[in-house]
Amino acid sequence: MAKTGMERLEELKKDIYKCIHCKACKFAYSNEPDREGIGEFSGKQGKVLYEGMVDACPAGIEYGWEAFWNAGKMWIARSILSGDLEFSEEVRDVILPCITCGQCSAQCENKIRTVDIIESLRAACIESGIPMIDKHELVDKLVKERNNPYGGAAAERLKWAKDAGLEKFINNKDAKIAYYVGCTASYRQVEVAIATAKLFEQLGMNFTLVADEVCCGSPFFRIGAVDTAQGLMRKNLEAFKNVKMVYFSCAGCYRTFTIDYPKWMAADEKLPFKTQHAFELVARLVQQGKIKFKPNKELKGKVVTYHDPCHTGRHFAIDMEQEMIEKSNNLMMDSRKIKNAIDAWYEVPRVILRKLEEDVGIKFKEMYRIKLDSMCCGAGGGVRAGYPEFSLRTASLRCDEANAIGADILTTECPFCWRNLYDANEMYNHGMVVMGVLQMITEYNLLDILEKPKEGDFVTPSIRESMEEKPKK
């Protein structure tokens, strides 16, 4: 039986008590005050000095008060555990406007699992009888009725595939590889779904689109509605039980299947399939020399930057780190190996972008805050649904950062990040094009296959899995 939020909070008690309020968690590059950067930039959300340590906790930046920064939330968790504080609507309204981007955890020298703590705190808050905020109540109701938080009809979930001529992949019984599309790409950013599926088709992958796919449950794990999330998890585990490998184009879905599901499954249960993001496959084929990209006049010279989604970036990096710590017998000796593994993980999408630079002629330029120190897009943690203005201001802050380096195209590899960045780009007139990396490859017909990938190439385990192997003594 799954644990309650309060039980998980109790399990995380040692982490919670480790917080000494050093406030490193407020900043990106919290240990690099004199890191060189691009200097001050006046963007749509005001001036930001992109050098040294930069404020990077979206909730702290938005609300300012101590309780909204991570250290405040750790104090709230501690007070709940010690009985000095009880859940209330006021407490809920402080712990919910947090995007759970994990910046705080990445900066923490005591390696506090802040995202787990905040999610457990939210679950415990709901368990205590405090009602969800109206907007969360609505998406919870919609997903229970329609298996997706957008309220889309089940019959419409794969309409994009039919419209794009990809119908043959729906419930393709022969395939042992599935593409889990996710709700955002199915009902909103269909460009991402089409691009990913067409790319798979071009590569010759025999895959299936599972008609019984439902929401992965990510928003509900994030906001503390864990009963709802687990119900969805069960439906997906059943729907995908006959495949060996599941590919994702959404960072949040990928994180949920890979990190959350095993946590919430029974102790003797194992995820019945392997998981990886589509960009891992593309990067691997680039590295193996099996694919390259075609030159493109329209893209040549365009400044392209990349936004690391928190769910594929920090959340996986922190999870890998925790796993490697758990397995280590001597962390002093293994710490460099952990750092190298995290660096290698962040390189995966950059392998594609550098190849695009080499072959297509784009100018790949990094923003100031990247990788573990990347600034969030503002969409996650139930914030886009619950606090849309805050969410979009955060996305606009990220767009400012892309503007600061003169980006023409802001890419990412998550439809949810894409949506928020796209909306902020439009709303605040940032003047860029926002698109997914794979979307760029498909829409501009950039793929040049040098050697047709074999079936084995598609079921090669994620690079992540080799990193998580037991470190040597």
Next chain:
Amino acid sequence: MKRIIEIDEENRFAIVEPGVTIGELWAYMHKNTPEWAPPIPDGAPPASTVMGDAIDRGFSLYTSSVGPQGDNFMGAEVVFANGDVLRTGSWALPTAKPFYKYGLGPDIWSLLMGSQGTMGVITKVAVKIYPHPEFKTIVVWGMSNPYDMQNLTLEIQKQEFGIAHNTVMVQGGNYPLVMTRWPKDKVPHDYKFFEEMGFSQWWMNFECWAQTQEELDYVTNRIDKMAKDYKANRAKDPDSIKAQELHPKQIASRLKKPNKIAVPYGLWDAGFLFITWYTPWPECAHFCEIYCNAMEKYGFPPTMWVASIERGRQAICMPIICFDSTKKEELERVQELNRETTEYGLKQGWLNYRPDPYIHIQAYYQAGMYWKYLRAFKKLVDPNMIMHPGRLALP
């Protein structure tokens, strides 16, 4: 309340407001006045504030060479709980710069130093800035016991000018200082492992800054020469005394300012406490010995950090108690350890700080007259006792 108001390179001070972090001030000066550096803490993380370090009377980069952190502050603007706004030192004159701390006779700023915010709200401070020369390195000498650490360091620190003038930072400790930065079940506890890694049981870092390479070579050679002479003629355990060869990356890492080196002690278990003591330098080895024994007696790793203040006139000794703060019984054990060592320490004439107020009161009981005047001053500026009591045994 988060501004760097002024950097005055001629009068050599910076004026900052409360929210300015040491990271921000360091970065600002690194960029805009690279020849000058602020007296930032070494250990307190970059996100801590310049003013917090002042009113908690912290330890800074220059404490080893120029004196307690309090001496690095030239004046302050403070709003007392009774509504008065006061500027201290020469700054009390509306037309004066904060160039002289003691300008108007008896000094009020010193009453605020170490007050932890209990007296009033400080809204500006003027902090000295120092030359930030290009040539820097770390010289490390290791040994087997705290007495050789103490005596060798004292000999070097007594040079005052020439050598010690350029020895910006002097701090060291014992090998558990390295060990307890990792989870206790994920790191060997046996000294043998650390010995193989090149750590002595005790060591002292001498961080040297100089204007020229020749000057730096002179300082480092002089330290090495003195250490060899000490080893040959006066050491308690001569065989154990050796220079620690540092990889350039280790040197760069130790020279990195500011840093988060004091933060990860929570990894050992689930909490840690720095219990700061001031002792005369020639007594710091005794302190280390009794405190390490006490920590082991109470079941805590004997983690000790020692730094020099004002060229070895005082030592700031920081036992780091690594414990499981989720357990009430461990908290009680820490308190017992603290009580026992405080009783012993006060008898030796050592001063405790950053204390548990219930323990700290022991010191005030022994210095009753001092406490009486502190309380009187507190009553004057905070008559209704509305300020946060901090961790001091003041009302």
